[in-house]
Amino acid sequence: MVERNGNGDKSLENWIWDAACSIRGAQEAAKYKDFILPLIFTKRLCDVFDDELNRIAEKVGSRAKAFKLVAMDHNLVRFYLPLQPQNPDDPVWSLIRKLSDKIGEKLTDYLREIAKANPLLNGIINRVDFNATTHGQRDLDDDRLSNLIEKISQKRLGLKDVEPDVIGRSYEYLIRKFAEGSGQSAGEFYTPKEVGLIMAKIMQPEPGMAIYDPCCGSAGLLIKCQLVLQESQGLTEKFAPLQLYGQEYTGNTWAMANMNMIIHDMEGKIEIGDTFRHPKFMQAGKLAQFERVVANPMWNQKWFIEKDYDGDELGRFPKGAGYPGSSADWGWVQHISASLDKTGKAAIVRFGYRCSVTGFGECQ
Incomplete structure (x- = not known):
């Protein structure tokens, strides 16, 4: 700042x-x-x-x-x-x-x-x-x-x-x-700037790419991808901006994501709603796919039940790929995998006792 x-x-x-x-x-x-x-x-x-x-x-x-x-x-x-x-x-x-x-x-x-x-x-x-x-x-x-x-x-x-x-x-x-004041881990609520920049650089965004964040928070990860692209292309060059897409469940945070995009003079589409049960980005009746996905899901979510997975009609949770279990962690990874095109790459943040970044590289 x-x-x-x-x-x-x-x-x-x-x-x-x-x-x-x-x-x-x-x-x-x-x-x-x-x-x-x-x-x-x-x-x-x-x-x-x-x-x-x-x-x-x-x-x-x-x-x-x-x-x-x-x-x-x-x-x-x-x-x-x-x-x-x-x-x-x-x-x-x-x-x-x-x-x-x-x-x-x-x-x-x-x-x-x-x-x-x-x-x-x-x-x-x-x-x-x-x-x-x-x-x-x-x-x-x-x-x-x-x-x-x-x-x-x-x-x-x-x-x-x-x-x-x-x-x-x-x-x-x-x-x-x-x-910090409430004794909670800040990593549960936002992605630190340094982590976001590392993710964006590893994703190596190219002009015009479509990038998606299924749980975008204040849209920081999407914005950092555009900032990294600008840095790689040079501020004076003309190039196609990234196509930025995000979905956020919490209303006030959705509003903040839109403010963040606007104040950065960036264009993107931020939808509001429950990505897990009702993903908003669809194409021809199927889950839309993107060239890059960046995400910091809320981990250890335990309120999704078996019918949320069995009732999915978008092919995100294929049988034999492992049941998500007592939390939605593996379910989020499956959603992200299903949102990638054939050559797509994803970067996923996982916060535990220490901050670490996982999921880099192609998601098979």
Whole structure:
């Protein structure tokens, strides 16, 4: 997580942790990220939108004219934000920062307006209701929400301010911190950056390849494959990007994966649902096959029963290949094998007491 202005990793991570601490006590620690990351994503959208408005304003003479132009033609910017401060020279984020009453309600309305103007963001940026209540009590009261907004306001996240992996790296940082705090292994929830890069390099992705992650989490493994491809091809060369496909079971994590792809300026298709029982990527009624598969499944899953295997109609669990047993570990390997084309290769992470990477090479 590198800031271009030279403040370094520690500064940005401290900023993220300060944001988490600003709502400490409002929710279980593991849920903090569900409030923080959509706001960081929104801050990034606002700051990039400002950068694009400023670029247009240099050509047309003022930000007021730039606002009018992008309102008429949304294609002039990456994402059109239907938010305009009373003074057009003020940052777009200032509308959120200056909220003083009904903060949760108005913030939620702003995010819904952004989603309405950008179908690609629907279900992603507007997934969290900042005004939600449980048993008559606000999940995140306005005082804590105001503190969170102020903490996030302390960093600019524009095109020249930070590297484009703010969401993914922030997500991994928060997951690791909260996992450590609860005494759980962080490896159960995300794949460390170093492991992901090793996997991507061993996969040797080539331009235009189709790469799949059946349990993609925040899409970090898919993104690292594209980053490795860019490094191998050279940033100035034109080449076909990877075709990235992922499926994720948990709704908030699915949203985070989409945010991660968007903030990296990458295109991919991330589906939501139970890959084991209902895989979403199909082709002519059969399981789709890919040139590369990268995965870090949740190991030791014991809630799949015999009929889940016997009832499969996609040829993933052939008789005689070994019954998965009391956990789904072998079942995941079988699903990955069935998702490879004839020359495909897979990389699978297995976390035990120590982190190790297995499954490299062709999956027969």
